[in-house]
Amino acid sequence: MSKNDKPNNKPKVAPSTHLIAGGIAGFAEACTCHPLDTIKVRMQLSRRGRASGEKPRGFLATGAYIVRRETPLGLYKGLGAVVAGIVPKMAIRFMSFEYYKSALADPKTGITSPQGVFLAGLGAGTTEAVAVVNPMEVVKIRLQAQQHSLADPLEVPRYRNAAHALYTIIREEGFFTLYRGVALTAARQATNQAANFTAYQELKAFAQRVQDTTELPSYETALIGLISGALGPFSNAPIDTIKTRIQRASKVEGETAISRVVKVASEMFAQEGVSAFWKGITPRVARVAPGQAVVFTIYEKVKKYIEAAKAGEFALSDTRSDE
Numbered sequence: 001m002s003k004n005d006k007p008n009n010k011p012k013v014a015p016s017t018h019l020i021a022g023g024i025a026g027f028a029e030a031c032t033c034h035p036l037d038t039i040k041v042r043m044q045l046s047r048r049g050r051a052s053g054e055k056p057r058g059f060l061a062t063g064a065y066i067v068r069r070e071t072p073l074g075l076y077k078g079l080g081a082v083v084a085g086i087v088p089k090m091a092i093r094f095m096s097f098e099y100y101k102s103a104l105a106d107p108k109t110g111i112t113s114p115q116g117v118f119l120a121g122l123g124a125g126t127t128e129a130v131a132v133v134n135p136m137e138v139v140k141i142r143l144q145a146q147q148h149s150l151a152d153p154l155e156v157p158r159y160r161n162a163a164h165a166l167y168t169i170i171r172e173e174g175f176f177t178l179y180r181g182v183a184l185t186a187a188r189q190a191t192n193q194a195a196n197f198t199a200y201q202e203l204k205a206f207a208q209r210v211q212d213t214t215e216l217p218s219y220e221t222a223l224i225g226l227i228s229g230a231l232g233p234f235s236n237a238p239i240d241t242i243k244t245r246i247q248r249a250s251k252v253e254g255e256t257a258i259s260r261v262v263k264v265a266s267e268m269f270a271q272e273g274v275s276a277f278w279k280g281i282t283p284r285v286a287r288v289a290p291g292q293a294v295v296f297t298i299y300e301k302v303k304k305y306i307e308a309a310k311a312g313e314f315a316l317s318d319t320r321s322d323e
Contacts, residue, residue, distance in 0.1 A: 017307065018094040029292075033291040036283045036284075036286050037082075041280070044244045045245065047272070078141070078143035089132040089136070093124050096123060097120050104116035104117075104120055114201070121190075124193045129188070133189055137243075138247045142159055146158060181242075181243045188232075188240050191239075192288075193232075195231040195235060222293040225292040229290070229291060230288070233281060233284045233289075237284065241268070241276070244280075246260050246264055
């Protein structure tokens with residue numbers, strides 16, 4: 001029996017550890033990568049294309065335009081909404097993934113198959129989308145879509161901050177506006193996390209087998225996170241673009257979720273062409289891939305420190321040991 005076929009006797013990680021480690025990792029990821037997300041949203045919302053006769057702005061041109069028009073702080077619009085939701089988002093992601101992964105594990109060995117990890121990732125992505133991500137993204141996108149100049153104090157935006165945007169949306173459009181596009185968000189998050197966790201777990205297990213260790217150096221964890229994080233955006237870019245357009249728009253009476261999707265997709269194809277469905281893919285990959293590198297590296301490191309502290313190992317060393 002090989003090392004990786006042995007029963008999994010590692011102690012379970014407490015939910016509080018997932019909360020703290022995931023929250024810290026998510027905060028670092030948000031602050032590092034949010035400007036790329038703002039550029040992605042602006043590119044997705046841009047109406048430039050076949051109908052307008054204007055060539056769509058590229059990644060760098062969009063970023064430069066935001067900085068020139070709205071100052072560098074414009075790249076951080078909506079960050080408050082992201083930070084406010086990042087702790088519960090990451091906590092739910094990692095806790096639900098571990099729960100689903102454990103439920104799908106072999107009862108004798110405690111090991112979860114790659115297919116089980118994929119399903120656990122689907123479940124984790126869906127759970128976080130419904131619980132946290134969709135309301136947070138509606139608020140974030142409304143803030144990011146505002147093209148007012150931060151350099152001009154007389155140019156007053158519709159939404160002053162995340163809290164004001166949340167209050168205004170609920171007051172004027174109703175609570176369920178926060179769940180506009182939730183099916184698409186769930187589909188995006190589910191496919192993201194299924195690809196993300198499956199690739200991460202498999203690449204991590206491979207690296208551990210090759211090096212005959214259970215603890216990888218941080219740079220290897222970051223590289224594995226970078227690769228796994230890049231897979232999701234390519235598989236679900238059209239879903240993400242349609243979702244962004246839907247969440248940006250105000251409520252229309254009598255319009256159903258399906259009719260909204262069909263209407264937005266049809267208009268995009270007719271007015272801007274098939275390439276419109278892939279708008280923002282460059283900054284999205286540029287944001288998600290390094291973001292996952294940051295998340296997994298910090299998450300693994302903080303989790304290790306917390307578990308060591310709980311075990312009374314305050315004198316941490318760099319020697320390799322089984323977790």
